[in-house]
Amino acid sequence: MSAPDSRTEAAPRGAATETVVALDGVSKRYGEVTALDGVSLEVRHGEFFGILGPNGAGKTTLVEIVEGMREADSGRVTVFGQSPWPRDIALLARIGVQTQASAFFARLTAAEHLRTVAALYGMAPEAAKTALERVGLTEKADARIDHLSGGQRQRLAVATALLNEPELIFLDEPTAALDPEARRELWELLRSLRSEGRTIICTTHYLDEAEALCDRVAIIAGGRVVALDTPRSLIRALAAPTRLLVPADKVSPEAALALTGVDRATVQGADLVIETTVPNRVLPALGDLVDIDSVSVRTPTLEDAYLSLTGTGSEHHR
Numbered sequence: 001m002s003a004p005d006s007r008t009e010a011a012p013r014g015a016a017t018e019t020v021v022a023l024d025g026v027s028k029r030y031g032e033v034t035a036l037d038g039v040s041l042e043v044r045h046g047e048f049f050g051i052l053g054p055n056g057a058g059k060t061t062l063v064e065i066v067e068g069m070r071e072a073d074s075g076r077v078t079v080f081g082q083s084p085w086p087r088d089i090a091l092l093a094r095i096g097v098q099t100q101a102s103a104f105f106a107r108l109t110a111a112e113h114l115r116t117v118a119a120l121y122g123m124a125p126e127a128a129k130t131a132l133e134r135v136g137l138t139e140k141a142d143a144r145i146d147h148l149s150g151g152q153r154q155r156l157a158v159a160t161a162l163l164n165e166p167e168l169i170f171l172d173e174p175t176a177a178l179d180p181e182a183r184r185e186l187w188e189l190l191r192s193l194r195s196e197g198r199t200i201i202c203t204t205h206y207l208d209e210a211e212a213l214c215d216r217v218a219i220i221a222g223g224r225v226v227a228l229d230t231p232r233s234l235i236r237a238l239a240a241p242t243r244l245l246v247p248a249d250k251v252s253p254e255a256a257l258a259l260t261g262v263d264r265a266t267v268q269g270a271d272l273v274i275e276t277t278v279p280n281r282v283l284p285a286l287g288d289l290v291d292i293d294s295v296s297v298r299t300p301t302l303e304d305a306y307l308s309l310t311g312t313g314s315e316h317h318r
């Protein structure tokens with residue numbers, strides 16, 4: 001079973017159509033800067049919703065407006081059917097916001113930090129213990145925060161968002177600056193939150209993260225939504241080619257271009273890069289020219305879709 005399908009099955013039955021967050025024509029200016037320019041989107045119950053975009057695209061402004069930390073200049077915003085502005089205590093109780101690791105009380109232990117945050121929100125200290133368990137940090141309860149690894153610190157950041165058992169969680173670059181193993185472990189944790197039926201809105205700069213975790217992704221550029229769909233549909237809609245890499249000294253560009261279904265063939269360093277939208281047809285023919293084990297296949301990724309949509313250029317292309 002494919003990953004997106006298993007994510008869909010994990011949502012509570014019938015809940016996926018219920019709207020948790022709705023924005024309609026939301027705009028926000030800071031003086032001369034237009035940070036958001038008529039943004040409309042909906043996040044459904046149980047979704048893992050990604051917000052992607054280059055620096056300065058308006059992601060933080062968008063999230064802060066939904067969290068009730070900023071007021072939109074125009075347009076309509078609802079969270080669980082209510083306006084998040086002015087801040088509403090009843091609404092806040094249903095929302096969890098991941099604190100930035102830099103916002104920790106660094107000299108406290110993990111448990112002390114969570115108990116402090118719990119107290120600020122009027123919650124019982126037991127909430128701290130439960131949240132630590134939930135993110136797999138019970139063993140580190142008495143370790144000082146400045147002695148935790150980067151991955152453990154990010155887990156603690158997620159734990160702060162879980163203290164009030166929220167239905168809607170905001171994550172801000174949850175795996176920034178983590179090594180690959182720690183990222184994957186954190187992804188597992190985030191998937192488990194989603195499988196509990198919570199709705200998650202997550203900003204990220206990492207396209208592989210959006211592809212691995214998100215049910216749908218909004219790509220923001222210049223304060224506008226330039227695309228909104230499942231990662232798979234975004235990739236498909238752009239019909240980005242599959243790239244087949246073969247050693248450049250084994251096949252010439254001319255020989256590759258003569259094969260049916262090959263759109264482009266260019267030498268890049270030691271590789272001949274063959275672009276095709278029908279790799280299943282090209283691969284067997286390529287096997288007649290070169291040992292098939294020497295061919296590596298690069299399927300299009302969300303990165304290809306993203307670079308094309310945000311116009312951030314072909315210089316990033318493989």
Ligand SMILES: Nc1ncnc2c1ncn2[C@@H]1O[C@H](COP(=O)(O)OP(=O)(O)OP(=O)(O)O)[C@@H](O)[C@H]1O
Pocket residue numbers: 030033034035053054055056057058059060061062
């Ligand atoms: N408080 C502010 N005052 C003035 N301009 C601001 C303010 N906050 C953001 N901006 C500007 O609004 C635009 C959108 O900023 P925003 O922080 O929402 O983008 P972002 O997508 O979150 O960027 P990043 O990925 O770099 O965090 C940018 O041009 C930014 O410089």
